[in-house]
Amino acid sequence: MEKNRKSNWIRKILIGLALLIVIAAGAFFWYVNDYYQATADAIEALQSDGSITITETEDAITFAPNGENPEEGIIFYPGGKVEAEAYAPLLRSLAEADLLVVVAKMPFHLAVFDANAAETIMEQEDSVQDWYLAGHSLGGVMASSFAADQADEVAGLIFLASYPSGDLTAAPFPVLSLYGSEDEVLNRESYDEAQRKLPADYTEIELVGGNHAQFGDYGMQAGDGTASISAEQQQQQSVEAITTFIGNNRQQ
Structure with missing residues (x-):
């Protein structure tokens, strides 16, 4: 019993x-x-033309300027629960500035499941001499994790509405941080605290009128503020800031 x-x-x-x-x-x-899906405008931006060739695999989407052999490239980590295709307009514009741009497709649309995605991309695109890591929101956090671990392989780090996960105060590469003034998704307290983890000479730019979601093209994000500028304007300002950042680093 x-x-x-x-x-x-x-x-x-x-x-x-x-x-x-x-x-x-x-x-x-x-x-x-x-998850957040790409808008029709983003899908349209994925079409190759006379200036940009776009190739897509299971793991990444590559934007390559035609007739160029860029020595500088950007590896982009999408925001949490946002599909990679949603960033096509922004990344296409960066490629039009003669940069090789590759966005990683993250498992389950979450960069935490493949923080080292950049390593494979770097191996496949071995013609690029200087790689910049960039990421939106959660993607930026995970991009910073890779950059911290592989500092000798990274020429610079770019945050879009994001901040580092670890201490980068002694990082040998420059850092750019962009955020929208109307962003209500970004935790500003955590953001402000994390700035102490960045090199003293990092560059911070507030995009007046921008919000969290408009770095990509996936519609309104839950809890976000209302932007007073268009997604196209926010992305164009981002492209200008990023290309200036890379240009300044090139001259040093």
């Missing part, structure tokens, strides 16, 4: 654990499948 009671107790525990695993798995897949 006692042996049967013990067996029943163990069986109930195992059934309970199995149910918890099923519930947790279901909740996870529901969470990761509820």
